[in-house]
Amino acid sequence: MTDGPALASSTERALIDRIRARLDAPPPWLRVGPGDDAAVVDPERNLCDVVTTDVCVEGVHFDRAFVPPDAIGHRALAVNLSDLAAMGAKPRLATLSLVLPPSLDLEVFDAVLDGFLALARVHRTTIVGGNLSRSPGPLVVDVTAIGTVHRRKILRRAGARPGDAVYVSGTLGDARAGLEQCRNGVQEQTGEPLRARALRPDPRVRLGMLLGRTQTASSCMDLSDGLADALSQVAEASGVQLQIDAALLPIRPEARLWFEARGADPLRAALAGGDDYELLFTVPGRRRGRLQNVARLIAGLPLTRIGSVTRGAGVIVQRSDRTDELPAGFSHFGGG
Amino acid sequence: MTDGPALASSTERALIDRIRARLDAPPPWLRVGPGDDAAVVDPERNLCDVVTTDVCVEGVHFDRAFVPPDAIGHRALAVNLSDLAAMGAKPRLATLSLVLPPSLDLEVFDAVLDGFLALARVHRTTIVGGNLSRSPGPLVVDVTAIGTVHRRKILRRAGARPGDAVYVSGTLGDARAGLEQCRNGVQEQTGEPLRARALRPDPRVRLGMLLGRTQTASSCMDLSDGLADALSQVAEASGVQLQIDAALLPIRPEARLWFEARGADPLRAALAGGDDYELLFTVPGRRRGRLQNVARLIAGLPLTRIGSVTRGAGVIVQRSDRTDELPAGFSHFGGG
Numbered sequence: 001m002t003d004g005p006a007l008a009s010s011t012e013r014a015l016i017d018r019i020r021a022r023l024d025a026p027p028p029w030l031r032v033g034p035g036d037d038a039a040v041v042d043p044e045r046n047l048c049d050v051v052t053t054d055v056c057v058e059g060v061h062f063d064r065a066f067v068p069p070d071a072i073g074h075r076a077l078a079v080n081l082s083d084l085a086a087m088g089a090k091p092r093l094a095t096l097s098l099v100l101p102p103s104l105d106l107e108v109f110d111a112v113l114d115g116f117l118a119l120a121r122v123h124r125t126t127i128v129g130g131n132l133s134r135s136p137g138p139l140v141v142d143v144t145a146i147g148t149v150h151r152r153k154i155l156r157r158a159g160a161r162p163g164d165a166v167y168v169s170g171t172l173g174d175a176r177a178g179l180e181q182c183r184n185g186v187q188e189q190t191g192e193p194l195r196a197r198a199l200r201p202d203p204r205v206r207l208g209m210l211l212g213r214t215q216t217a218s219s220c221m222d223l224s225d226g227l228a229d230a231l232s233q234v235a236e237a238s239g240v241q242l243q244i245d246a247a248l249l250p251i252r253p254e255a256r257l258w259f260e261a262r263g264a265d266p267l268r269a270a271l272a273g274g275d276d277y278e279l280l281f282t283v284p285g286r287r288r289g290r291l292q293n294v295a296r297l298i299a300g301l302p303l304t305r306i307g308s309v310t311r312g313a314g315v316i317v318q319r320s321d322r323t324d325e326l327p328a329g330f331s332h333f334g335g336g
Numbered sequence: 337m338t339d340g341p342a343l344a345s346s347t348e349r350a351l352i353d354r355i356r357a358r359l360d361a362p363p364p365w366l367r368v369g370p371g372d373d374a375a376v377v378d379p380e381r382n383l384c385d386v387v388t389t390d391v392c393v394e395g396v397h398f399d400r401a402f403v404p405p406d407a408i409g410h411r412a413l414a415v416n417l418s419d420l421a422a423m424g425a426k427p428r429l430a431t432l433s434l435v436l437p438p439s440l441d442l443e444v445f446d447a448v449l450d451g452f453l454a455l456a457r458v459h460r461t462t463i464v465g466g467n468l469s470r471s472p473g474p475l476v477v478d479v480t481a482i483g484t485v486h487r488r489k490i491l492r493r494a495g496a497r498p499g500d501a502v503y504v505s506g507t508l509g510d511a512r513a514g515l516e517q518c519r520n521g522v523q524e525q526t527g528e529p530l531r532a533r534a535l536r537p538d539p540r541v542r543l544g545m546l547l548g549r550t551q552t553a554s555s556c557m558d559l560s561d562g563l564a565d566a567l568s569q570v571a572e573a574s575g576v577q578l579q580i581d582a583a584l585l586p587i588r589p590e591a592r593l594w595f596e597a598r599g600a601d602p603l604r605a606a607l608a609g610g611d612d613y614e615l616l617f618t619v620p621g622r623r624r625g626r627l628q629n630v631a632r633l634i635a636g637l638p639l640t641r642i643g644s645v646t647r648g649a650g651v652i653v654q655r656s657d658r659t660d661e662l663p664a665g666f667s668h669f670g671g672g
Contacts, residue, residue: 031384032423035573037422037556038388038420038422038423038425039386039387040386040387040485040487041387042487043383043384047379049385050375051464051482052465053466053478055467055469055476055478057435057470059472060471061469083373084374086374093387095387095480097390099391133397134396135393136394136395136396136474140391140435142389144431151367151376156368221373
């Protein structure tokens with residue numbers, strides 16, 4: 001991609017120094033930061049820790065042919081912050097593990113870091129440590145993120161009750177459409193939202209925190225593996241049935257056009273497309289007023305009612321033409 | 337290696353269930369365990385959290401040709417527990433991130449897990465979460481471990497003062513000799529310690545906790561990258577010089593014989609050989625009595641005085657025939 005020097009020309013120590021030079025001044029609660037055998041952190045009083053880990057692997061989660069390096073770093077943190085958001089947690093710290101092909105350009109290394117650290121700054125997430133290793137194969141970025149939540153404000157997948165309404169944030173299928181556009185070499189255009197959503201997902205941290213703190217949502221989950229998967233998981237964890245009205249699914253006109261032009265069903269894409277990193281959540285009837293307050297506070301991010309919770313099991317999707325029962329859609333591990 | 341089914345024949349869900357079926361009952365402080373978007377953990381009152389992350393990559397940190405699968409899982413946790421030990425921390429929880437070639441045998445997957453969980457059990461480390469991903473290349477096992485320590489009992493690399501004595505636990509060069517034996521196809525023999533030390537390092541968790549709790553050590557670091565590297569790091573972090581007497585380095589007769597038979601210098605191997613996962617620590621003169629108590633409590637693990645701390649910088653190794661100043665030995669990132 002460039003003619004700059006590769007990682008192999010640097011020492012591990014030099015690479016670590018390159019990372020440390022980019023870090024902000026440590027907060028007072030970080031007693032021992034990067035550079036010792038481990039980091040030492042003062043816990044936050046009266047709050048629980050929320051711990052998640054997620055990995056991004058070249059050739060599986062991103063393709064360096066069309067994903068810019070800063071977007072790789074951004075995504076590696078975003079997917080973890082999205083998990084914290086789904087629990088109602090406030091992000092606090094993260095570790096960054098990089099498994100790096102020695103042939104990687106130093107410029108690419110810097111850009112991966114810059115994307116990671118820019119998002120960390122937005123969400124006030126302190127990098128407390130990490131490690132570097134050579135990779136004999138793909139670039140791997142593994143992140144553990146830790147946040148905090150009050151013990152009575154935890155959002156779980158279990159908790160949806162018959163009578164609750166089912167909501168989703170943002171729009172669905174954008175990331176899939178955007179990814180297809182990237183793969184097809186569609187040029188990025190100003191104001192074009194789909195590629196941006198695919199490349200730099202915006203974890204719904206503020207929404208998750210508000211839904212938890214105001215005790216508005218009875219259950220919550222992020223859409224990392226697509227809406228259909230999230231619906232099934234919440235139904236199973238809560239021991240309820242979710243009835244979804246397909247006509248209510250929020251799909252951008254641009255995404256709808258993209259799918260239709262390629263002979264694909266936009267509803268199917270909205271249900272099955274992963275990587276949207278929106279939140280699926282349920283709201284009891286008596287909390288509808290609180291939800292309006294939350295919606296006001298996060299103005300700009302639509303919250304759409306897409307169905308309701310009933311007794312039973314599984315997920316029912318009602319379409320104008322027919323009613324589908326969603327199959328338990330677990331892909332084979334070897335598959336895409 | 338076997339003719340059993342490969343991971344590609346399983347669903348991701350089935351693999352996750354396979355892991356969860358192996359986990360012990362969760363402790364009461366784990367409010368939300370594996371199976372939600374993230375884990376929720378009650379902090380331990382009045383203690384700091386100690387956070388570390390370390391990755392094991394096939395072809396870099398282990399070779400599947402001679403490292404049994406359970407040893408891969410064991411090592412992935414051991415290297416992290418060794419970092420906690422070096423801070424004086426008590427292990428508490430860990431996350432496990434597996435990046436898996438779909439061609440991997442299910443039997444191998446199970447054995448990697450078994451090795452990981454057996455060591456977790458020994459050190460009362462609860463697995464709170466993790467993730468699975470396909471790998472288009474090597475097997476990667478990435479672990480984040482979290483422990484706890486009292487804020488006044490933290491062991492750091494900085495803290496060595498002129499007049500302190502320099503100690504190392506266990507014996508040096510064993511892992512390198514054992515690894516060379518594995519590579520050379522030397523058959524494992526009962527009671528033969530070198531291969532065992534190379535394949536299943538025993539993190540010095542109890543020693544680290546005792547050195548910290550009794551406030552015996554003024555500085556501490558683990559030997560993951562070899563004694564020479566650790567000496568340099570402690571000297572630099574503490575702003576002192578370390579003077580080492582090569583004749584005092586604890587080397588097993590078996591290791592000495594192995595190196596000499598191959599024309600290698602055992603002292604050099606003891607200094608440069610990594611992966612021993614022993615602790616290097618310094619002890620002020622007035623704490624020598626406490627160290628004797630610690631030594632009694634961990635009977636069976638030798639603690640050897642190898643030198644002393646003086647004013648100055650860097651590391652001096654005194655040999656009967658000459659005095660060496662250790663070069664700042666940072667290997668190139670592309671190298672071995």
